[in-house]
Each structure stands twice: as structure tokens, then as C-alpha cells.
Amino acid sequence: MVNYKLTYFEVRGLAEPTRQVFHLAGVEFEDVRLPQGDKKWEDLKTKVPFGQLPVLSVDGFEIPQSAAILRYVSRKFGFAGKTPEEEAWADAIVDQFKDFVASFRQVIIAVRENKPAEEIERIKKEISDPAKESYFKILNGILAKSKSGFLVGDSVTFADLVVADNLVTLEKNGAFNRSEQPKLTALLEKVHNLPKLRNYIASRPDTQF
Ligand SMILES: N[C@@H](CCC(=O)N[C@@H](CS)C(=O)NCC(=O)O)C(=O)O
Numbered sequence: 001m002v003n004y005k006l007t008y009f010e011v012r013g014l015a016e017p018t019r020q021v022f023h024l025a026g027v028e029f030e031d032v033r034l035p036q037g038d039k040k041w042e043d044l045k046t047k048v049p050f051g052q053l054p055v056l057s058v059d060g061f062e063i064p065q066s067a068a069i070l071r072y073v074s075r076k077f078g079f080a081g082k083t084p085e086e087e088a089w090a091d092a093i094v095d096q097f098k099d100f101v102a103s104f105r106q107v108i109i110a111v112r113e114n115k116p117a118e119e120i121e122r123i124k125k126e127i128s129d130p131a132k133e134s135y136f137k138i139l140n141g142i143l144a145k146s147k148s149g150f151l152v153g154d155s156v157t158f159a160d161l162v163v164a165d166n167l168v169t170l171e172k173n174g175a176f177n178r179s180e181q182p183k184l185t186a187l188l189e190k191v192h193n194l195p196k197l198r199n200y201i202a203s204r205p206d207t208q209f
Helices: 013-025 039-045 066-077 084-112 117-145 158-172 182-192 195-203
Strands: 004-009 030-034 055-058 061-064
Touching: 004 013, 013 066, 013 158, 013 195, 030 039, 055 066, 061 066, 066 084, 066 158, 084 117, 084 158, 117 182, 158 182, 182 195
Parallel strands: 004 030
Antiparallel strands: 004 055, 055 061
16 A cells, blocks of 8 residues: 655645545545644755655655645546646646735735735735636636536546635635635535545634635
């Protein structure tokens, strides 16, 4: 049996879609969640391939970078799309998600740097709000044409997991309102009600990110 160990911090963040692929596939893995500020991290940081987490160890072979890890497990367990074209669409949606997240990073940095509230509001209005509008429009357009209710093809892919988990984060941080987004809400609920995910979602640690 292959030994999988996924190491990350005590949040959903960049590791959550990969955790969900393991649950969907019914494949056992060690889900290591280091508490923020854990002293172990100082030492581990010098040892992991790119000095950051998440890292997936596969029988001791370490893979860094969350997107590479997620694609690797999704391909291996059948959640990457059923054809090269579906795989390309799953990748495209995740790339679009990354563009959107980049717009939010500026708000997070401004908050961290204790920038005045007006400055944070300005960044939101000029960068994050239009980016969210465009991202939601793209996703709604895809879902309007989807027969399955999933973003790609007729079954769940890692693109659905990435988008759904980000909707959770947006909702927890006041940037996603279910009553305003029926299609995205249906996607989120569809993913969370997948029989192999339902129990995990209900029992996982509740975190802001
Ligand atoms: N592009 C990388 C980013 C990884 C990253 O930023 N990891 C953060 C946690 S979300 C980290 O390891 N922070 C601790 C540090 O840099 O010391 C990925 O997607 O895996």
C-alpha cells in the first residue's frame, strides 16, 4: 500500500482540495496539520523542497506546490477530467481562480500592513470587486451550460473542489452571499453533498481560511 502524507497548516487553504480528493477516492492518507506558530515548522522549513507547505510525501518522495499536488492526486484517482480537453478546462478554471485570488491578496496585504480603512476600501472597489464580478460571471456562464451541474464534464473534478472551497472562504469573510448566487450555491451544495465528502465536510475543523 502506498503511504501518502500531506503536510500543511491548521487551515483549509491550499491543501483542502487535495484532502478532499483523498476522501473522494477513499484512499487513506496522513493529514498532518501543523498549528500556526508551531516550532516544528522552523526546522521543517529547511527540509521541505521549496521551503513552504503544502507538501505531499508519496512513500517518502516529496512533491511541493499545491497545484502540482492537486493535479497529481486528481490524475491518479480520476478527478482531473476524463479527456485531455476536460483536463485543460479544469486547469483553465483553476488558473482563472488564481487570477481572482491574486486580486484579493492585495486586500489581505493592506489589512496586514494596517493600512487605513479608506485605502482598503479603495483596493476592494478598484481591484477585488471587479475581479470577483468577472470571476463569478465566468463561473455562472459555465454552469448555465452544464448539464451535470459540475464545472467540467459529467462528474466532479478538482476544479469543482477548488471553486467550492473558495466559496466557503469568501462566505466566511463576507464576500459571497448564497441568496445572490443560486448557481454557485447549487455547485457548493452539490460538492458538499457528495456521498464520499459529506461526513468529512461535517466533521472537519471549522476554519476562517
Ligand atoms: N505557491 C505555493 C504557495 C505556498 C505557500 O505560500 N505556503 C504558505 C502557507 S499558505 C507557507 O508555507 N507559509 C510559511 C512560510 O512561508 O514559511 C503553493 O501553492 O503551494
